[in-house]
Structure formats: C-alpha cells, structure tokens
Amino acid sequence: MPHLNSMTAHGIHGVKLHEIGKRDRMWWHYPGLGTLNMLLLGCIVCDMTNGYDGSMLNGLQITAQWQTFFHHPEGTHLGTLSNGTRYGQIASLLVVAPLLEKLGRRRPIAIGSCILLIGVALQAAAQNYAMFLVGRLLIGFGNSIQNLACPVLASELAHPYQRTQIVGIQNTTGSLGQIIAAWVTYGTAFMVSSWAWRLPSLLQACSSVFQLIMSFFIPESPRWLVAQNRRDEAWEILKKYHAEGDDDSQLLQYEMQEIDAAIEAQKMQSRTSWLEWFRTPANRYRLFIVVTSGFIIQWCGNAIISYYIHLVFNSIGITSTKKQLLINGGATISGFVWGNTWSLVIDHWGRRPMYLIGMAGMFVSFLMITVFTGVNQSINFSNDGLGNATIFAIFLFGFFYKMPGCMLNSYVAEVAPFELRAKAFVISAFGDAAANIFSGYVNPIGLVAIRWKYYIVWCCILVSNFMIGYFFYPETKNLSLEEVNELFDGSTLNVKSVDVEIKVGKDEENFEVSHIE
Secondary structure, eight states, rough: OOOOOGOOOOOBBTTTTGGGOSSOOOOSSSHHHHHHHHHHHHHHHGGGHHHHHHHHHHHHHHHHHHHHHOOOOOOHHHHHHHHHHHHHHHHHHHHHHHHHHHHHHHHHHOOOOHHHHHHHHHHHOOOOOHHHHHHHHHHHHHHHHHHHHHHHEEEEEEHHTHHHHHHHHHHHHHHHHHHHHHHHHHHTTOSSHHHHHHHHHHTTTTTHHHHHHHHTSSOOHHHHHHHHOOOOOHHHHHHTSSSTOOOOOOOHHHHOOOOOOOOHHHHHHHOOOGGGGGGGGHHHHHHHEEEHHHHTTTSSSHHHHOOOOOOOOHTTTOOOHHHHHHHHHHHHHHHHHHHHHTTTTTHHHHHHHHHHHHHHHHHHHHHHHHHHHHHHHHHHTHHHHHHHHHHHHHHHHHHHHHHHHHHHHHHHHHOHHHHHHHHHHHHHHHHHHHHHHHHHHHHHHHHHHGGGGGGHHHHHHHHOOOOHHHHOOOOOOTOOHHHHHHHTOOOOOOOOOOEEEEEETTTTEEEOOOOOO
C-alpha cells in the first residue's frame, strides 16, 4: 500500500477549499445554511432505524411476552431473527448502486422508506415466527437503501466546512434510536398482552415516516446534477445554501471549479463499472480501505453488546429483567452523548487519531470485561464489585466505540471518487452486513459454549483492527472531496483559466480558475 501525505493535495493552484470562505458567526446566523441543515435532518436520522432495531431486539429478548409468543427462540432460530435485517440489507445491495446513479441521491430515500414501512407493518402484526422474519427482511432491505443514499447525499450536499460533522452526527442517530427503543421496551415490558412487543415494533416506523416526508423537500446532490449535465441547477443549489444567494461568492466559485474539474476528468475516463476498482493502484488502495472499514466497524465486539447484552448480563450474574433493561437504557444514552461529542471534533483531531484512540480504548475495555467476567464466574458471582466493574467497562467500551464509529461513513465518502462513491457505500455495507451475520450466528453460540473466554477472540480482533488503521488509513483532514481524490491519484485539478480573486485569511491571492464548459 502506498504511503499518502495529505500535504501532497494542492487544490487549485495551491489553494485548498478550507482556506477560503471562512465564516465569522455560527451556522444558524446564515439563513441559507440554517435551512440546509434543517433539511439535512432527513438524511441525518437515517441510522435511527438501525439503532432502534438492535436495541429493540435486545429489549424484546428480555421480555417474557415476546419469548413466550415465539417459543423461546435460541441458537440458529434466534440468530436468523437477529440477522433478518442483514439478509434484507444484502439483497438490497444488488439494486442500490444503480438507483443512486440513475435516480440521484434523493429519490432512493423515499423508495427505501416505503419498503421499510411495509416491513414494519408485517413485523408489528406478526402472527408467527415466519411473518416476523419477513417483516425484518423488508425492514433491512428498505433501511439499507436509506443508509446508503443518505451519507452520499449528505457528504455531497452539506457545506464543506460541516460535511464531516453532519455525516458523523448522522451515524450517532443510531444511538438515539437505541435510546428510544431501550426505554420503549422498558415501558412496555410490563404489559400483559402481545402489545408488549408489538408496540415497540410499530414505533420503529417513526423515523422513516419523517424521512419520507423530508425527501420531498431536500435538494439533490450538486455533484450528481453536474454529472447529469444540469450544472445550472447545481449552481443554484450551492448559491442558495452555501453562498447565501451571492453569485459572486468566492466559496461558490471555488466549489463549482472543483466539481466541474473532477466530473469532467471522470467523464473523460468513461469508466464507472465495478472493474474500475481494480484499474489503478490508487483505486485498489481505495477498495482495500472501503472493504476493511465495513467489516471493522462491526467487528469490534460491539455486536455482543448491541444484540446480546442479556447474555453478557447473565454471564456476570445480573439476571433481573428490570436491572438489565435499566443498564441497557443507560448505555444507549451514553453512546448518543459521546457519538455527538466526537462528531464535533473530527475536523480538529483528524481521522487517524479518532480511529486509533478508539480502537486502543475498545481493546482495553474488552480486556477489562474479559478479566472481570472470568474472575467473577470462577467465584460464582459472589463479588458484586466485579459485576459493577464489568458494567463500567461496558460503558467505557461505548465511549471509545463512538470515536471511529462517527467518522467512517465520512471517511468512505472522502476516499471514493464521485463515479465510485455509490459503489463504495454498497461495498462497505456488504462488509457491514457480512460481519453482522457472522456475529449474529456465532456470538450467541460462543457466549453459551465458552462463556467469558469468547471475549478473548474480540480482544485479538481489536488488535488487528488497530494495525490495519495504523499502517493503511491515510489522514484526510481539511481536504475537500475533490482534494482527497487528488491525494490518492497524485494529480492536480485541471482547471481552465479565468481571473478570480480568492481571499486566504486576511491576505489576498490572485490565481486563475474557471468552469469547464
């Protein structure tokens, strides 16, 4: 793998996008930008359904009514239910890239929302195991389309100085979904009828109803519009939301120059097939990052805590349903708080520090869980202090997990060039789904068969994850999407000449840029 240095990306004539158009007030003081961020909520909430699903299934497994209705599923039956959404996710990968490339980034959000709502209706009205499973398959299918379209649209539409924060916060809405589901299942667990699990299932529709409504108002990706020869529409969108309606905005002119140059170069290559990933060393390097990132973010041991926390609680001697639900609810709140906190500092700390500190911290946390649980089981759970220490380690794991968790979607968008960006998210989603399917079947078996010793496996995997990031993931801090493309390909943006004055801080620098006709 080549070594990449972010300093080798030069932008346009040595000036990078982050060096111009600085704002002296917070974003809500700018009407266009404030409106854009409100509209982007339709993208930001996309992971809420996914987070809600995992936490809901956790809560339902603790609920006696759900266990009785479905005859206490375990082993492969439980694994299939847990992975139902993942199977739907994998099935959607066959169609989502063409949808994003042909229909744009916005309309697939509405399509995915409609499919998901059908799945929620089946799940909530389920009369047997098979009907519940079919509902989960459709939920996964629709949610995958949403989760692939939203980060692409957000990364291409958000203001360049807020792109990483927007995409990062988008990933933390999974924690918000977990919080809602954890406390909803806590509240309904004591209902005596099947509504104890049907109501949480039905409420899973809320975020998708919101996304469906917002999809009719959110603008299309300017980059996709330029690629479709609809440059005037792209200009108007960027002018309205990034430049506050100013045609002479330096930021607006610079953004359009970068987009024009990048799209034109990609059109000249005329290669958008899946084989494009293997054509150049740079694309093969990109492929390695995209594939590994999808697996890594789900192979941190998080699936144990997300989907099988009741088995973890049992392994440390906490068997009270009420106590398990309360701890689960507290862990989801903690994850939401830290996810949003880390999202706001990505551009200050950089991608590599966030990733490496997060992986190292998760390793320490899982090592603590392993040691505390092993000792506690050997003394038949007689030490309450060890049980409490294990709970602390679970919360500590969530603290560190959100570091890489909030940056990887943005990182995938940055690493992939425009013509491969939709395919990059498909590949990353496949890795995500495959990792979760493996965990869905193996985790409950491993936890029951070898108990605390199973945690050692995840300690080893976390070491491997750290090494991959340390040696192969380059820093992309303070680079636009087009400048990251330049970083990988080792080329400079090819821009035709026309005089434009760009202000860099308090100084002014004259250089020549223009749009490509």
